[in-house]
Structure formats: structure tokens, C-alpha cells
Amino acid sequence: NKIALIPGMHTTQGAHEQAQYLLHTSYVKRGTISHPCLGSWVGRLSGKINNTLPSNVSISGGSNIVGSGYMESRYSPLPIGNPETGLQDSVLPDYVSDDQFQSRLHMAEKMNASFRQKYNHKDVRAYTAMYSEAVKLMNSADLNAFDINREPDYILEAYGEHAFGKGCLLARRLVENNVRFVEVNLGGWDTHNDNFDRVPEQAEILDVGLSTLLEDLTMRGMLESTLVVLGTDFGRTPDIDTGRKGRNHYPKAYTCLMAGAGVAGGQRYGKTDKKGKAPEENPVRVVDFNATIAYLMGLPLDKVITSPSKRPFTIADKGRPIHGIIA
Secondary structure, eight states: OOEEEEEEEEOSOOSHHHHHHHHHHSSOOOSSOOOOOHHHHHHHHHOOSSSSSOSEEEESOTTOOOOOTTSOGGGSOEEESOTTTOSTTOSOOTTSOHHHHHHHHHHHHHHHHHHHHHOOSHHHHHHHHHHHHHHHHHTSGGGGGGOGGGSOHHHHHHHOSSHHHHHHHHHHHHHHTTOSEEEEOOOOOOOSSOHHHHHHHHHHHHHHHHHHHHHHHHHTTOGGGOEEEEOOSOEEOSSOBTTTTBOOEEOSSEEEEEEETTBOOSEEOOEEOTTSSSEEESOEEHHHHHHHHHHHTTOOTTOOEEOTTOOEEOTTTTOOOOGGGBO
């Protein structure tokens, strides 16, 4: 009753790197420009709610997460590798006192002052801002938002033992502390081999984390103001590779979902043909999917941001919201 399924998704990209890039940015990957991810757009257009915490966080995303592109690096997602250990290196080591730390900061400030004055451009400003934001967070009680072990045992058990479930719990804690955009990553769906063994294992991990998150947000009265989105790069072939018992890449038809703020749940929007080979009703492009996210977050779809090369871009390119799933 909370979810709107979108089975008519389709994309032009059938390779992981390119398809994931399109999903995150709404633009096709080019060698001449780096586009910002959706979370960077959110930070740029909406700003922070909590001035201490970052506006954009990526959990379990590995080393290849899409960053802020041509926007300033302060809009990049803060990467969290292990949700159970939270934000690493965020407290002083035992051998450094607070007085020593402040003295070192003051010395670094004096050494950097003339350089910043001489080279006043965005990379230098971003480097300075990074240190300032990090120190502010280190000294704030908001740092506790990254510690899922502060949750009661029954909550920890409900989200499960897998990193994805723990990531969903961390996401809830961050949103609860007014972080605008959080991505939790779950890989492992590239089932070229052993499809019928691996998919049930992955599905169980996904079901536990996602269903618990939706229920948790509901019980806390947060789901009405929190948009939950499940996206993927592309689908899998309807046909089985009998030799490997697997499914290959298939960009022509696949399913995503949305729930929460502004979404009319309890429905399936669109459908594929009987064999799942192509959308038959209400096809949805990646840019339309992202435009729906932006629309539901109250972001201006027609707001133009100009890259350093003077090229105009919008948050979802030429995408249009899927009004059929909007309440």
C-alpha cells in the first residue's frame, strides 16, 4: 500500500558504468565533461537543513561513486564505506589534545592564507571549506547520527545483519537529522551465472532492509516527508542462458519503485508485454524517473546551471515527472 511499482523502465545504456552514470546524473557519459549526481543537484538547489551535517551521503558505494562533476566539490556525496563503523577518523587520536589540535589548525591557517589570497578559485575554496566543515562536525553532537549502535537491539535486529540493512538504518538516522539526500548501495545483481541461486539471496537482503525502512519511517511519522526510491542501472534478459543458468544485461525493460512523500502507493504504473521484453504501457525513461524525484522534492526542473565551459544543464535533462504516480 506504500509502493508505486514502475515496470516500464527502459534505457539506452546496456553497460554498467554508462548505465549507472545515466541513472545518477540524467546525462549520457561523455569524455569531455563530468556531470554532477542527483544528490549534488539537491545540495546545490536546496542547500542544507542541518548546517553541520553534509547534505549528500553515499553508503557502501565503493570507490566509483559519481561525484559533483562540474559543481564544487562541497556538493559531492560524503562516502561511508561501512555503515556499522559510521564516519571514520572523526575524533581526535588519544595522543593529540584539543589544545594541540587547535594550535595546529591555527598554524595551517597562517601558512595557507597568502596562497588562498593569490589563488582564489573554486578548488582552493573547496579545500578550505572541507577542513572547516570537518572540524565543525567533529565538535558537534550531530556526529552521533552516524552511530547506528545507539539504536535499541530490536531495531538493529529488524534491519538484519547485512550491510545493506544497516545502511538503510543509517540512512534513516541521517534523514532524521535533516540530511537531504542519502544513497544506500546493494550490488550483486549481475547474475550472468547461477541466477536461480543468487537472486533469492539478494532479494531476501533487499526485502528485509527496504521493508523495515518503510515500516520504521511510517511508525516515526517520517514517510510522508521522506521519498524512498529503489533504482537500478538496467534489467536482466527474460531468456535464460541455459549453459550458465544466468541472465544477461537487458536495458529494454525493467522495474524500479518509489514510496513515501507525494507518491500514490499501492499501484503498478505501466506494464510490459507478456514475455517482459518491452514496455507495453506507460514506458518511462531514466530522465523521467529522475524528474519525478526532483519534482517530489520540490526542486525546479527548469532551473539552468551553467558548467565552467558555459554549457547549460538542468537537473533531469529533458525528463518530465510521472504524474500517474503522484498523489
